Amino acid sequence: MEVTIRIKRQNPEMPGKEKPYWQEFVLKDVEPTDRLLEMLHRIKWEQDGTLTLRRSCAHGVCGSDAMRINGVNHLACKVLMKDLGPKVTVEPILGLPVIKDLVVDMEPFFAHYRSIMPFFVNDTPLPEDGRERRQSQADREVFDDTTKCILCACCTTSCPSFWANGKYVGPAAIVQAHRFIFDTRDQAWEDRINILAEPNGVWRCRTVYNCTPACPREIQVTRAIGEVKLAIRRRKREGIVNTKDVVIAAPGG
Amino acid sequence: MASLALTIRETLRYRGAIGQWSWVLHRLTGLGVVFFLVIHVIDTSWAVFFPALYEKAIRIYQTPLFTLGEFALVFAVVYHALNGLRIAIFDFKPEWWKHQERAAQAVFAGTALILVPMFIGMAYHAIQHYSHDPFILPLSEVLAEQLPFLAGIVVAAIGAIILAFVYNMVMGATEPVGPAKAQGSALERFWWSFMRVSGLLIVPLVFGHLAAMHVVQGVFDLTAAQLRVVGVAPSTAEPFTLEQTAALLNDDSARTENFLNGWNDSGTATEFVAERWSAMLGPVFIWRAYDIALLALVTIHGFNGLRYVLTDYTQGNAVLRRAAGYLCVIGAIALLIVGGAALLSAVPQDAIKMAHEATRAMMMAHGGG
Numbered sequence A: 001m002e003v004t005i006r007i008k009r010q011n012p013e014m015p016g017k018e019k020p021y022w023q024e025f026v027l028k029d030v031e032p033t034d035r036l037l038e039m040l041h042r043i044k045w046e047q048d049g050t051l052t053l054r055r056s057c058a059h060g061v062c063g064s065d066a067m068r069i070n071g072v073n074h075l076a077c078k079v080l081m082k083d084l085g086p087k088v089t090v091e092p093i094l095g096l097p098v099i100k101d102l103v104v105d106m107e108p109f110f111a112h113y114r115s116i117m118p119f120f121v122n123d124t125p126l127p128e129d130g131r132e133r134r135q136s137q138a139d140r141e142v143f144d145d146t147t148k149c150i151l152c153a154c155c156t157t158s159c160p161s162f163w164a165n166g167k168y169v170g171p172a173a174i175v176q177a178h179r180f181i182f183d184t185r186d187q188a189w190e191d192r193i194n195i196l197a198e199p200n201g202v203w204r205c206r207t208v209y210n211c212t213p214a215c216p217r218e219i220q221v222t223r224a225i226g227e228v229k230l231a232i233r234r235r236k237r238e239g240i241v242n243t244k245d246v247v248i249a250a251p252g253g
Numbered sequence B: 001m002a003s004l005a006l007t008i009r010e011t012l013r014y015r016g017a018i019g020q021w022s023w024v025l026h027r028l029t030g031l032g033v034v035f036f037l038v039i040h041v042i043d044t045s046w047a048v049f050f051p052a053l054y055e056k057a058i059r060i061y062q063t064p065l066f067t068l069g070e071f072a073l074v075f076a077v078v079y080h081a082l083n084g085l086r087i088a089i090f091d092f093k094p095e096w097w098k099h100q101e102r103a104a105q106a107v108f109a110g111t112a113l114i115l116v117p118m119f120i121g122m123a124y125h126a127i128q129h130y131s132h133d134p135f136i137l138p139l140s141e142v143l144a145e146q147l148p149f150l151a152g153i154v155v156a157a158i159g160a161i162i163l164a165f166v167y168n169m170v171m172g173a174t175e176p177v178g179p180a181k182a183q184g185s186a187l188e189r190f191w192w193s194f195m196r197v198s199g200l201l202i203v204p205l206v207f208g209h210l211a212a213m214h215v216v217q218g219v220f221d222l223t224a225a226q227l228r229v230v231g232v233a234p235s236t237a238e239p240f241t242l243e244q245t246a247a248l249l250n251d252d253s254a255r256t257e258n259f260l261n262g263w264n265d266s267g268t269a270t271e272f273v274a275e276r277w278s279a280m281l282g283p284v285f286i287w288r289a290y291d292i293a294l295l296a297l298v299t300i301h302g303f304n305g306l307r308y309v310l311t312d313y314t315q316g317n318a319v320l321r322r323a324a325g326y327l328c329v330i331g332a333i334a335l336l337i338v339g340g341a342a343l344l345s346a347v348p349q350d351a352i353k354m355a356h357e358a359t360r361a362m363m364m365a366h367g368g369g
Helices: A036-047 A107-115 A137-141 A160-164 A171-181 A189-196 A221-234 B002-013 B018-049 B051-061 B064-092 B094-130 B139-171 B186-216 B219-223 B242-250 B269-278 B286-312 B318-344 B351-365
Strands: A003-009 A021-027 A066-069 A072-075 A087-091 A098-100
Touching: A003 A036, A021 A036, A036 A087, A107 A171, A160 B002, A171 A189, A171 A221, A189 A221, A221 B064, A221 B094, A221 B186, B018 B051, B018 B064, B018 B094, B018 B139, B018 B269, B018 B286, B018 B318, B051 B064, B051 B139, B051 B219, B051 B269, B051 B351, B064 B094, B064 B139, B064 B186, B094 B186, B094 B219, B139 B318, B186 B286, B219 B269, B242 B351, B269 B286, B269 B351, B286 B318
Parallel strands: A003 A087
Antiparallel strands: A003 A021, A066 A072, A066 A087
């Protein structure tokens, strides 16, 4: 099939191209099972070498090719052409400064990520065997979903609160905080909920639910934010995450 | 403000699911209701402070522009109430997120379902009114009378900006650097809970208010002579006869309390209010208590919601951000004082006569009968 791909481009270093503009590329012989990232590669390699985008693993693991595709945030490497139709629009994710074409400056996003202490804190001595701190399967389930985040920024840049206010910590940082707040082995959960209880923390979330379908890892983002809000409101972390619907995969299955 | 333009443009462009449109509508309906609340509370306080102005305000409500606005207002209130319930439910049950799209659809369906009988009732009142060749104030005058409200809002906004500018000049525009370790904002936590709890309390109160003042009796009934006053137990089986009422209005020693019998004998909006605000249930003035609860909850809920909206879009400007907070605090306090003072004051003893005179003068001026 033939596909027309409309790309929002911008090059602040090139006179005449400082402002965003749209450019169309026509691709022939597109297979329905081709992924959008491959089509962007074809444009860059066959038609216009100046097209700039970020990608690394190209398999939905590294999270570097987040972009707005047909109006919604996705990873270009995880979207099949058959799901996009013959006319495709591609533009950079919104709310972060554009560096060039589809590449945005992720630093403000990572600054929010760092602000929530995204690391394990436990100063007690290691267990007697000197190896790992053990945890029950049930305790592990509580934050299983939020361990899957790859920091691609699809969720944060789908959020109207973040578009309006870049100081809002954003869904991704809250998801990352959730992963540690609800980890029974972690001791800094109160520090984290205090950080997220600041005016530009969780309170800027208006439960628009754009972030949940935007997540390429199918993390239940809005739910995680809601659970952090409840942890802040109740000043405790026990009994907030309902794990009844979490399915534990059988060993080997 | 650039962030507001960007948000509007990109919200229209982003292909979010239904939740995004629920959010847009929640904000728009909330803003609409707050805007009307300001006009409505100030207007209604005039029943006590300036009965002549109150009569005119009600006649303004009885014009086609405000009739259309009334339908929009009732839609806004009902949608905002149901959608607010949805938000609160999912806030306390985040694990139900999978049902949120269906819940958002149910809010639209529920709104339509509730609005059908309400709109039929309201349309009945409107048709009754407009088909009997009523006295209608000209549109130009209706619009002119709204200018003071607009001017007041603009003045309040400019005042808030000046105050914020001066504060930032004196104290510095940078946000205070908190302690090295974040403490969390107890205030924001309180407001988050307050919005949900007050919302739950407002829903039954506001639905009762809508039912009484828009469906059972409409705004057109406020000036219908010899009509029962909704929610007030009449103390006489019949209203005063026209002759008795005329005698009272001409009697210099007659007082407001002489009119009170659960019927709007004089057909003035002021008597309607006086009747309601004198109704007792046991030892309490039931409608005054009801209205005080509604006023307090709705004003604080509404202006805090306004603060949420305004501060979302003013983060880029230190003066506007501070001004947004000031405007909401000033607005809420002013409205609570005006409305509260009216609700705690006695209707003056000459109010109904003044209202009657003013109505006659207004109709004479416009060649009405």
